[in-house]
Amino acid sequence: MNSGLRRYLIIGSILIVGYLVAQYFKPKPTNWAPTYLSEDKIPFGTYILRQRINDIFPNTKIKTVQSAVYNNLREQPKGQSNYFIIASNLSVDKLDYREMVKYMQSGNNIFIAAFQIKGGLLDKLKLQIASDFNFQNKRKYPINFVNPSLKRDLDYYFDKGISEQYFLNVDTARAIVLGKKEDKFSNFIQYKFGKGSLFILPNPQLLTNYSLLKEDGLDYASKVLSYLPKAETLIWNEHFTRPDAQDHSVLRVFFKYDELRWAYYIALFSLVAFILFEIKRRQRIIPVIERLKNTSVEFAEVVGRVYYQQRNNRDIAEKKVSYLLEYIRNKYRLKTLDLNQEFKESLIKISGANADIIDELLEEITYLKAGQMVKDQQLIRLNKLIEQFYKQDQ
Known part of the structure; x- marks a missing residue:
C-alpha cells in the first residue's frame, strides 16, 4: 500500500469516526408522535397519567391489557371496574359494542378518549366527530365544563391544536x-347504560404529558377523570396503541x-470507503466571488431621515397603526373596522398581550382616528405601546 492511499484511508477513517461520535452526542429532536403509551415520556405519551392516576383513584388496582375489547370484557375482573381507552384511532365492531353494553349495564363504566x-x-x-383543523396550530380553542361546580370562570386554553375536536349532531335526549x-360545541359527553355509563372525549391529547405538565391541563384532566366513579379495578387497554412486537424489517435476519x-x-x-476513493478527481480552482453588500441598514437610515425632516407625525402614526391592525387581522381573524368593546375583549382573550397594554393602545388609536394633532411625545408613546404588544404576543 503506497503512502498516498494510506493517508486517504487514515483521513477517511477519522472523518467517519468523527461523524459517528457527533451523531451519537448530538441532542435528540423532540418526538411529537402521539403514541399514548404509558411508558413514553415524550410530549404525547401518557407516562405522567399512568404514574399519577392513583392520585385520582386511590386504592384502585390498575390492570393493563393489550387484547381486543371483546376479550377484555368477557373476562372482566370481579367487582365494579372502570374501562379506560386512550388512542388516536380505535375500532369498535358489533361484538365489541354488545359486550360494552353488557359491561356497563352491570354497573361498570367505560371511558374513551380518541380522535377517530x-x-x-x-x-x-x-x-x-368534527375538527377545526389548522396546519399551523396557532389558534387556542376555549373549552370548559357544563357543571357549575366544575366550570371555571376563565376558559381552558391549549395550544398545538389539542382541543380542536368536537361532536356534531349530539342527541341531547340520550346524551349528557x-x-x-x-x-357551543359539545366536546365531552356521557351516555347511561343501565347502572353504568360511557364517557367519550374526542381530544386524547388533553390527557398526555404535554398537557399535564401545565397547570390548566392538570386541572382539566383531573376534572374529566373525576366523572368516573370509584371502583376496585381500572382496566387500561393498550390494544390500540401498543405497536406490533414482531420485527418486519427486511434485515431482521442479519441483525439476529x-x-x-x-x-x-x-x-x-467497505462500500463507503470505495465510494470516497472513487469520487476523487481533479478540479479547477473555484474563483472567489465577493459577497453582495447588505445595504438594508443604510436604506432604513435614509428613509428615517426623510420622515424626520418632514416631521409628519400623523403619517408615521397612521402607518404604524395600519401595520398593527393588519397583523391582528392575519393572525387572529378579527375585524378591525370597529375597535369597540367586543373587539377589545376578543383581543384580550386570544392574544398573549396584557389587558392594560391593549386598553392603552386602543385609546391611543381612537385618539389618532379622531383627527387630533400628533405630538412627538404622543408618537413615542404610541410606538412603545405597539412594540410592547408585539413583544408580549410572541
Whole structure:
C-alpha cells in the first residue's frame, strides 16, 4: 500500500469516526408522535397519567391489557371496574359494542378518549366527530365544563391544536353534555347504560404529558377523570396503541446473528470507503466571488431621515397603526373596522398581550382616528405601546 492511499484511508477513517461520535452526542429532536403509551415520556405519551392516576383513584388496582375489547370484557375482573381507552384511532365492531353494553349495564363504566372511532359505536349513538383543523396550530380553542361546580370562570386554553375536536349532531335526549368547546360545541359527553355509563372525549391529547405538565391541563384532566366513579379495578387497554412486537424489517435476519451483523457492517464500511476513493478527481480552482453588500441598514437610515425632516407625525402614526391592525387581522381573524368593546375583549382573550397594554393602545388609536394633532411625545408613546404588544404576543 503506497503512502498516498494510506493517508486517504487514515483521513477517511477519522472523518467517519468523527461523524459517528457527533451523531451519537448530538441532542435528540423532540418526538411529537402521539403514541399514548404509558411508558413514553415524550410530549404525547401518557407516562405522567399512568404514574399519577392513583392520585385520582386511590386504592384502585390498575390492570393493563393489550387484547381486543371483546376479550377484555368477557373476562372482566370481579367487582365494579372502570374501562379506560386512550388512542388516536380505535375500532369498535358489533361484538365489541354488545359486550360494552353488557359491561356497563352491570354497573361498570367505560371511558374513551380518541380522535377517530371506527365501527358501529358512533352509528349506534348517532354521533359525528368534527375538527377545526389548522396546519399551523396557532389558534387556542376555549373549552370548559357544563357543571357549575366544575366550570371555571376563565376558559381552558391549549395550544398545538389539542382541543380542536368536537361532536356534531349530539342527541341531547340520550346524551349528557359534560363539556363544551367555545361554549357551543359539545366536546365531552356521557351516555347511561343501565347502572353504568360511557364517557367519550374526542381530544386524547388533553390527557398526555404535554398537557399535564401545565397547570390548566392538570386541572382539566383531573376534572374529566373525576366523572368516573370509584371502583376496585381500572382496566387500561393498550390494544390500540401498543405497536406490533414482531420485527418486519427486511434485515431482521442479519441483525439476529452477531456474525451476519458484523459482516453487514464491514460490507457497508467497505462500500463507503470505495465510494470516497472513487469520487476523487481533479478540479479547477473555484474563483472567489465577493459577497453582495447588505445595504438594508443604510436604506432604513435614509428613509428615517426623510420622515424626520418632514416631521409628519400623523403619517408615521397612521402607518404604524395600519401595520398593527393588519397583523391582528392575519393572525387572529378579527375585524378591525370597529375597535369597540367586543373587539377589545376578543383581543384580550386570544392574544398573549396584557389587558392594560391593549386598553392603552386602543385609546391611543381612537385618539389618532379622531383627527387630533400628533405630538412627538404622543408618537413615542404610541410606538412603545405597539412594540410592547408585539413583544408580549410572541
